Amino acid sequence: MSTLERLSTIVAELLRDDVRRVLVGEDVRQGGMLGLSRVAMRDPSLSSRVLATPLTPAASLAHATGLALAGRRPIVALASATALLEGYAALRELGRISATSAGERSAPVLIVAPTGPGFGLGGDGAASPDGVIAGVSGLRVAILGDAREAGAMLRAAANFEAGEDPTVLLLPRALLLREVEDGEIVETLGRPLCAARCVRDGAAATVFAWGAAVDVACAAAEQSGHDAAVYELGGLAPLDVEELVAAAAKTGKLVIAHAGGLSFGPGAELAALFADRAILHLDAPIVRVAGREGPLARADEMSGLPSVAALVDAIHQVVTY
């Protein structure tokens, strides 16, 4: 079973588990752009809660917000994370619902959107607007870093275990196409959504990465010949500040790796956090390695991810500083 097929099964499960849930999207009655609603549409008891809406980039997120305010639990299936930029005003409003009602009303909307390169689309279909989305206050922004955890992360996000904040779950396209053996599937996340975790231990340097950059970071740590640790962020909002600061203080030599362009990216936020909270532990300047600035041509879209070679250089640079 591919990762996308597995996610489709879990979406059906989620609809079955809680009758308040509805799946919303433009083409969800036809299976959805990612096929996420395929299994649910085969079950007549669920298909009435699969709500197809016309293409309404500005209104769709507000429509989902209205559904949530009325007690529903909408799961919005978007074709691309960049659709959130087309509906940015509504996304901002979703983030401040709680503030406008003095915390009395919440809008537990879950938005699921593929991000970054991987499908060969280039342009918006390869862009990584993670930072722009995480910059909207009031949202929880989680991002998948390990294809084996895709289903577990979707479940955790849909369950709103850590509170009813509207949540965006970003699924890197490069991970969605990865084949995962049935035996390797992680059924439950085993940590809170957006919690950071150590993927690879090491004492010489620490690489912080999220999304599709996690695998690149692991490959680079391996190839560098240095004893480098790799931390997966798990999410950008809220940042798992204490865990990240502790990890930074441990080696004092930090590399940050992420998809998308470098300028004004989330790497800057992280670097500022470490400068603020761990400056006395730092033994080298913080190095950021990102993808190429967009827009990316179809043929060249994988340059939207940091390269293993650039990361190997960065690790070497901080270790030998």
Added chain:
Amino acid sequence: MEDCPWDPEGVEVCLDPEGQLVDRRAAQGVDLRALYKRLVAARCLDLRVERLGLPMWVSCAGEEAVSVLTAMLAGQEDWIYPGVRDFALAPIRGLDLDDFARQILGIAADGERPYNGRPGALAAADLGIAYAPEPLGLHLPLAAGQAHAQKLAGNGRATIAIFGEGLTTTAFFHETVALASACDLPLVLVCKSQLWPEGAPAEAGLLGDSVAERVKACGLWSRRVDGADVVAVHAALDQALRRARDARGPGLVEVVVTQLHAGTTDADIPAHRDPIERLRRHLDREGQWTPTFQDVIEAEVRGQLERAFTHAHAKEMGR
């Protein structure tokens, strides 16, 4: 009746400029005296709030038929997504005046000043009144979502969203019309169209003078009525709400209003463009209006408002 450039064309008249009830059937079962009191109270509210000097504030005198009748016709479990100037509906829905004054001033019950949307915005979730978000027109798709939930619940409830015609050029408006139409939502859009006696400037975005006609082309049921004719507004809103509750689909009621205090040409506006004056003429004809009646309503409302705003200011100072 002679032609007056301030009157909308092509609308059915129920209460004519002289206050004569042309269509008695339309007013059947409507307590016009009670309606009059509420309209006067709404005007008093508008005058009182205008005195606060809120930033970017514009008087809504002349538009009262919309807020008052929406509040009266919406069922207890229907939802209203008002614009920022439709606050007069809140006390009619049951919002306590102290709470009203505090919200208008942006003061919470504990005296704090939390983020409260646009100045003058208010909300009461327990009364089915949603807050007015800052992005222009965003409350329309929010209302569509609320209506969608009502449809899924199959509970025979409806959602009403109120806005001005200026928003009908926005993506939010067009997308909401598409959503409501495609998903067949129990949503009533109430559009207050300003009247331009010398023709609307292009930037007013009227795009053909009638919002009602425009949405008809999108497959929406719609009616255009004169906002100075409260009986006609009552009939159209009532019909739109009944259709929505009976799952007969979304609708739009375009209410043509004259902003009495907003422009510089106040003096030119004929008195019959004021919905309150027109209904007063009617009550007077029927022997149901006296200057004392008027004085008593106004004095009562003003007294209540002064008390409420005094309490609110005291909260602010005592913080």
